[in-house]
Amino acid sequence: MAAEADSPRAPFGRRACEVADSRESGGYRIFTLIDAEGPAPAAGQFYMLAAAPDWAGEGGRPYLPRAISYARVTENPKGGVRLDFLIDEVGPGTSRLARMKQGDECFVAGPFGNRFSLPRQLNEGAAGAILVGGGIGIAPMAVLRRELVNRGIPSRSLLGFRDQAHSGGVDELFGCEETRLAFEDGSYGHKGFVTDLLLQLLEGDDSGSAAIYSCGPPAMLEAVRRICADRGLPVELALESPMACGYGACFGCAVPKAEGGYMRLCVDGPVVRGDQIATAMAGEPAVG
Numbered sequence: 001m002a003a004e005a006d007s008p009r010a011p012f013g014r015r016a017c018e019v020a021d022s023r024e025s026g027g028y029r030i031f032t033l034i035d036a037e038g039p040a041p042a043a044g045q046f047y048m049l050a051a052a053p054d055w056a057g058e059g060g061r062p063y064l065p066r067a068i069s070y071a072r073v074t075e076n077p078k079g080g081v082r083l084d085f086l087i088d089e090v091g092p093g094t095s096r097l098a099r100m101k102q103g104d105e106c107f108v109a110g111p112f113g114n115r116f117s118l119p120r121q122l123n124e125g126a127a128g129a130i131l132v133g134g135g136i137g138i139a140p141m142a143v144l145r146r147e148l149v150n151r152g153i154p155s156r157s158l159l160g161f162r163d164q165a166h167s168g169g170v171d172e173l174f175g176c177e178e179t180r181l182a183f184e185d186g187s188y189g190h191k192g193f194v195t196d197l198l199l200q201l202l203e204g205d206d207s208g209s210a211a212i213y214s215c216g217p218p219a220m221l222e223a224v225r226r227i228c229a230d231r232g233l234p235v236e237l238a239l240e241s242p243m244a245c246g247y248g249a250c251f252g253c254a255v256p257k258a259e260g261g262y263m264r265l266c267v268d269g270p271v272v273r274g275d276q277i278a279t280a281m282a283g284e285p286a287v288g
């Protein structure tokens, strides 16, 4: 799996972290937690979050914490780190997280999972990286982009959204340089899928110099995986699957491997190489 040995390990158990900020962004919500005790996470990792008040509320849901990728990490002046998360309200857990206010407490476990490889680890001949993000999946791409900038590695970002109401985080998390946008409704940028932009870019590029990374909805990830497989291009995909524990105990997150058998996405992923899986369509969400 992708460079798992480098990934910081989560402290045992969950800890209460203070919400430092919460703001609207293009139909999504960005909130900031102060994690005074946790280690700095690595690009691709995620946390299991549960709002301290009102969790397991009406009808018992949300009961389990929710897996959320971090979108930015900065040093906290008083110790530990400040973590930004980008949230799309699709159900009771994400809605509750989005309703948290400054000063509230959030239970945090993590960071979990593995990290993205660097371009030369993924492809020896890589001159830089192409990042393909869709919807809420732009969060891990923003983290990876920042790491590549810090290391002086060139990258181009291709970001796709359904419409303006589901397009948060672009201005705050990505610079406009080397970033191209696609909107399915044609309201801005390219009208169509972000994979159209990837195909355009690959036509103009020496394919051998590309290291490709992607995170987004399963159908988009599967399209990226196929585009890369057809051209023999190395790609890392940050996948999603239903997660109940985050540390490998429940097997709720198991996805089939290309060679047969299963991997647990919370420990063997969420970052996987395209050739490790038969499909990026991970399966039905669990309810909990």
Ligand SMILES: Cc1cc2nc3c(=O)[nH]c(=O)nc-3n(C[C@H](O)[C@H](O)[C@H](O)COP(=O)(O)OP(=O)(O)OC[C@H]3O[C@@H](n4cnc5c(N)ncnc54)[C@H](O)[C@@H]3O)c2cc1C
Pocket (backbone or CB within 6 Å): 046, 062, 066, 067, 068, 069, 070, 085, 086, 087, 088, 089, 090, 091, 092, 093, 094, 095, 136, 139, 239, 240, 241, 242, 243, 270, 284, 285, 286, 287, 288
């Ligand atoms: C590694 C990882 C990173 C993630 N990062 C983020 C992130 O950064 N930001 C973010 O917003 N989300 C992220 N997610 C997704 C988020 O954890 C899930 O969408 C989570 O289930 C949301 O919880 P919920 O209670 O809001 O919605 P849920 O009730 O769990 O529903 C989630 C979605 O599944 C659908 N659904 C629920 N039950 C069923 C069912 N039985 N059959 C079919 N569809 C169903 C709902 O309609 C909804 O669209 C991540 C997930 C993983 C695994």
Ligand code: FES
Pocket (backbone or CB within 6 Å): 242, 243, 244, 245, 246, 247, 248, 249, 250, 251, 252, 253, 254, 264, 265, 266, 267
């Ligand atoms: S979420 Fe429990 S094993 Fe992966």
